[in-house]
Amino acid sequence: MPCTFIRLAGCPLRCVYCDTTQAIPTDSGQWMNMDAIICEVKQRNRPLVLVTGGEPLAQKQCITLLKELDQLDCIVQLETSGAYLIDQVPESVHRIVDIKTPGSLEVERNRLENLELLSANDELKFVLTSRDDYEWAKQFIDHNKLENNKATLLMSPAFGSVQASDLCAWILEDELPVRMQMQLHKVIWDADATGV
């Protein structure tokens, strides 16, 4: 779906597979005030707006931004690392929350309290760097009973680490109730392309 991306600068994590390292420094990108952001979103007039990063919730004004976007006539999504609580994010915003796996080297950052805050409107995403990560994610889903009454479960192969066809085979073999998600921008454009 055509989407306006709002990429907020700064992230305290250092996932091994990060594909937006350019957004990690807090002084990357350009300064924009709230009115300018809302004005540009309105001008672009796309049906979907995604607030991402970096780690968007690391910026104090992110919640205010989400509330402002929520007033517009479009679907609003938030992508977050799962290292921050989502309790202040409006429930009408589609929250896409990562669960960091051991292979990310940031597994200790997971705020597991978020699991209780998720609704059917949200998505919980595992980016997998190996078969070990897949097995870990499978156990995590089982242990936390995530299959039935929580957010949509996503599994995504870390680019260059797990073959998409392998992940497909594992999911089908185990009959997991998850969706496989690809980093489409790497498939459509060059894997290192930015701003697409």
Ligand code: SF4
């Ligand atoms: S949380 Fe996201 S932006 Fe931050 S290091 Fe990990 S992948 Fe990169």
